[in-house]
Amino acid sequence: MTFALELKDLHKRFGQTEVIRGLNLAVPQGERVGIIGPNGAGKSTLFNLISGRVVPSSGDVLLKGQSLKGKKPFEINRMGLSRSFQISQIFPRLSVFENLRCGVLWSLGYKYKFWKFLADLDDANDRTRTLMAALQLDQKRDVLAMDLSYAQQRALELGITLAAGSSVILLDEPTAGMSQSETTRFTGLIQEVTAGKTLLMVEHDMGVVFGLADKIAVLVYGQLLAYDTPDAVRRNAQVQEAYLGTYAEN
Amino acid sequence: MRRFLVWALFANVLLVAPLVFDSSLSQSLLSQMGIAIIVCLSYNMLLGQGGMLSFGHAVYSGMGAFLAIHTLNGVSGGLALLVSLVPVVGGLGSMLVAAVLGWVTTRTAATPFAMITLGIGELVWSMALMFPEFFGGEGGVTGNRVTGSAPLGVSFGPQIQLYYLIAIYTFVCTALMFAFTRTPLGRMLNAVRDNPERVAHLGYDPQMVRYLSFVIAAFFAGISGGLAALNFEIVTSDVVSGTRSGAYLLFTFLGGSTFFFGPIIGGILMVLAFVVLSEFTKAWLLYLGLAFVLMVMAAPGGVASLIMMNWQLARKGRLRQLGVGYLALAVTAVTMLLGAGAMIEMLYHLQLDSALGPELKFMGATLDCRGLDSWFGSALVMLTGGGLFELSRRQFARDWSLIQLRMAQDRLLGELP
Numbered sequence: 029m030t031f032a033l034e035l036k037d038l039h040k041r042f043g044q045t046e047v048i049r050g051l052n053l054a055v056p057q058g059e060r061v062g063i064i065g066p067n068g069a070g071k072s073t074l075f076n077l078i079s080g081r082v083v084p085s086s087g088d089v090l091l092k093g094q095s096l097k098g099k100k101p102f103e104i105n106r107m108g109l110s111r112s113f114q115i116s117q118i119f120p121r122l123s124v125f126e127n128l129r130c131g132v133l134w135s136l137g138y139k140y141k142f143w144k145f146l147a148d149l150d151d152a153n154d155r156t157r158t159l160m161a162a163l164q165l166d167q168k169r170d171v172l173a174m175d176l177s178y179a180q181q182r183a184l185e186l187g188i189t190l191a192a193g194s195s196v197i198l199l200d201e202p203t204a205g206m207s208q209s210e211t212t213r214f215t216g217l218i219q220e221v222t223a224g225k226t227l228l229m230v231e232h233d234m235g236v237v238f239g240l241a242d243k244i245a246v247l248v249y250g251q252l253l254a255y256d257t258p259d260a261v262r263r264n265a266q267v268q269e270a271y272l273g274t275y276a277e278n
Numbered sequence: 279m280r281r282f283l284v285w286a287l288f289a290n291v292l293l294v295a296p297l298v299f300d301s302s303l304s305q306s307l308l309s310q311m312g313i314a315i316i317v318c319l320s321y322n323m324l325l326g327q328g329g330m331l332s333f334g335h336a337v338y339s340g341m342g343a344f345l346a347i348h349t350l351n352g353v354s355g356g357l358a359l360l361v362s363l364v365p366v367v368g369g370l371g372s373m374l375v376a377a378v379l380g381w382v383t384t385r386t387a388a389t390p391f392a393m394i395t396l397g398i399g400e401l402v403w404s405m406a407l408m409f410p411e412f413f414g415g416e417g418g419v420t421g422n423r424v425t426g427s428a429p430l431g432v433s434f435g436p437q438i439q440l441y442y443l444i445a446i447y448t449f450v451c452t453a454l455m456f457a458f459t460r461t462p463l464g465r466m467l468n469a470v471r472d473n474p475e476r477v478a479h480l481g482y483d484p485q486m487v488r489y490l491s492f493v494i495a496a497f498f499a500g501i502s503g504g505l506a507a508l509n510f511e512i513v514t515s516d517v518v519s520g521t522r523s524g525a526y527l528l529f530t531f532l533g534g535s536t537f538f539f540g541p542i543i544g545g546i547l548m549v550l551a552f553v554v555l556s557e558f559t560k561a562w563l564l565y566l567g568l569a570f571v572l573m574v575m576a577a578p579g580g581v582a583s584l585i586m587m588n589w590q591l592a593r594k595g596r597l598r599q600l601g602v603g604y605l606a607l608a609v610t611a612v613t614m615l616l617g618a619g620a621m622i623e624m625l626y627h628l629q630l631d632s633a634l635g636p637e638l639k640f641m642g643a644t645l646d647c648r649g650l651d652s653w654f655g656s657a658l659v660m661l662t663g664g665g666l667f668e669l670s671r672r673q674f675a676r677d678w679s680l681i682q683l684r685m686a687q688d689r690l691l692g693e694l695p
Contacts, residue, residue: 079479101478111479119472122465130469133462134481140490142463149462192481 030093032057032196032226033078033109038087040073040250047073049250051087055243057195060227062241062258064234066271070250071230072114075198078228079111080104091196106134110194114201114230116185120174124165127173127184129156131191156191162221163187179210186214190221197222199229203236215240238262246271285453292445296438305437307549312441312448313505314545318533319455320498321526326535327459328491329471330384331392334399335499335526340518341375341402342368342500344413346507350421361426361434362443365504372500376493384488387474399520406515418514421507434508444505451498456538458494467491525552528570534582543581561626565619594688596681603674610667617660620645624652 031054040048047070055061063071076082078089080101089096091107099107119127132152138144146152160166163183168176173184186202202218203211215236218229231237237244237258244261246253248271254264261267292312296305317339324330346368353359359367383394406413413419424435434440458464466487469477474484507513516522525548533544555562577584591597620640624647627638636648645652 081475081479100483102481102483105479105481113476117473117476117479119469119476121472122468126465126468130466130477131480133466138462140463140466140482140486142458142461142490142494144462145457145460146462146465147460188476188480 029056031055031090032059032092033228034090034093035078036088036090038074038077038089039085040070040077040082041085046085047250048077048084051247051250051252053245053252053255055226055228057226058224060222060240060242061229061245062237062243063228063230063245063247064232064237064271065247065253068249069247071247072200073250074247075111075200075228075230078104078198079109105192105194108194109196109198110189110192111198112185112189112200112202114204116181118173118181118184118188121172123170123172124168124176124184125156125160125170128159128165128187128191129153131188132156132159135192135194155193159187159191162217179206179214182206183214183217186218186221194225196226197228199227199231201230201232203231203233211236288452289449292449295445296441302437305441307553309437309441309444309509310506310549310553311546312444313502313509314529314548315448315542316451316505316545317499317502317526318530318541318545318548319452319538320495320502321530322535322538322541323455323458323467323491323495323498325527325530326537326540327464327471328467328488330387330488330492331527332383332395332523333392333520333527334383334395334397334402334523335495336518336520336522337379337399337402338372338376338496338499339503339506339526340406340513340522342372342503343507343513343517344419344503345371345500346504347419347421347511347513348412350423350425350507351419354422354425357426359426360429361423361508362432364508365447365501368504368507369497369499369501372503373493373497376496380489380492380496384485384492387470387484387488395523396520399518399523402518403515403520406518413515414513416515418512420512423508423511440509444509447501447505451501452542455498459538463487463490528566532570532573532580534580534584536579537582537586540580540582543585547581559623559626560630561622564622591681591685594685596685599681600674600677603670603677606670607667607674610663610670613663614660614667615663616641617656617658617663620656621653621660624656 033053033055035051035053038048038051039046051074063074065071073082077084078096080096080099080103091104091109094107096104119130122130129146129152132155133139136149136152136155138149138152157166160169163186165180165183165187168180173181176184182202182205186199189197189199199218203214206214211233219240229237229240241258243255244258245255246261246264246267253270254261254267256264295308299305299308317335321332321335324332324335342365346364349357349359349364349367350361353361353364379398383391383398386394407415423440424433432439434443466477466482469482470484470487477484477487503517506517529544529548529551530541531544532547533542534540551562551566555565559565573580588597591600623638623640624645628647631638632647636646638645638647645656
């Protein structure tokens, strides 16, 4: 069976410190995986390893059966993997519409073209408009990204990630810093727009993770402590001890 | 529709300018302005649109100029090419040079990019003196633009004919560079400027975006160089110097790198400074430096941003409220500059022209460089002007923020249901 994403004995050392210590994980197509773990467990490093931002010390990552060894972030993205960032990585001096369209262009084959006008790219503009509406950002179409509120910037971050329609999506703390009502709305939005896609999500809000994920991966000190359904993870004594504590009891 | 009007206006200005300013000096100035506009716009593809601070853009305009002058001499030697197409040869040649050198430079961004362009600029400049066969050594390479066939009687002998050739190139190049900002590559260049890390996760190789844009910018720089070669009929190694690159940076910035039309203003200012200001005073580089420092501190968006800020006010009908403020600023600034200018001119006179005697003419007044009254008088004018300027500036700043506040208020009220 070919998995959407597969980690094979993945290691990452920064100097003397080993941050990822032999990770093995296989995520089938269409599964939503929530990754939880205490601070410093290596969650963000794991995302950086998968997306090509950081090179593994050893081991391999397979995307739809293909090794990502030596691949640059843009090559991995072209293979169908898209990621978001914990701290919004948007284009501050471009408008909301332009930000989203930048995410759309490559996937529609416009590449480095400089002999076609953006205004004439109907498919790209339609997809951008649809996405903008789904994110409820259409009122802010021409506002510069740097002038948006925090929650709107998070929505834009998510939008840029989803724009290309990649089949494997990594979300790094999508609801961090949001109010309760924003989180609820946002969770629904993520559920809606990632339907049918393979999703890996790092999240500290347990309500969001347990509500959204089909499977939960618990990462502690760079190792996988558990990888199971939310219910099973909740009952796992080791996990309770290491991380979940009161949340599982409640 | 509005955009069409702006372009029509631009075309008309290019068309009518030499009829309004019809002296031979004006025609020469206007020709040089066209050339400067193209090169500043091409420089801004790097600086304003791509966030690439290049210290070596003159390499590309300069190489274009050399290639063009050699091509022109080829035409004189029997090469079948229209003289009007020689600048295109310069552009294509520069593109090739940039395709090689740009591969090295655009591998990096930010400070390393700036350093490498500086290094390559110095390299090419030193090469210019080492290979006199191509660069003409100290004397440069000369050519004659009145050569080859003269279709429709256009020989480019009279300056006005060359002006219109430059005007056509200026219009077409400006339109093409504007069009570039509306294409996928042009937009991704902005994205790379804002956040190259993010671009890399959207399927684009940021280095490739920079590289392609760099090569395209070099094409337009080369055209500008080719036009300069036709205009002056001589190309010396100065055209690839770091000083020249610095001037592009300075005037693109002064004109305003955050708006597309900023470098057009920059190009015009460049010619005015280099040709006109330098005629009036030996201290012109000092004044230029001061203007640059003031601009960086007071209005980092350049002249274009000042225009746009006031345009916003004018559209809301609030510019009139600042009329008195602007008048006060202008009068006090001129007073201060008069005082400062008198002292600078006296200093330069003492250092450079003291053999001509202690007296010099400044704005119709006779100053005595060795007399205490002239120095005291000038200092008094400068300090009085400066003090009053500071007072008016504070008042102006208060008025300005009040108007901004009112406009924000209006906006919020307007959004209410």
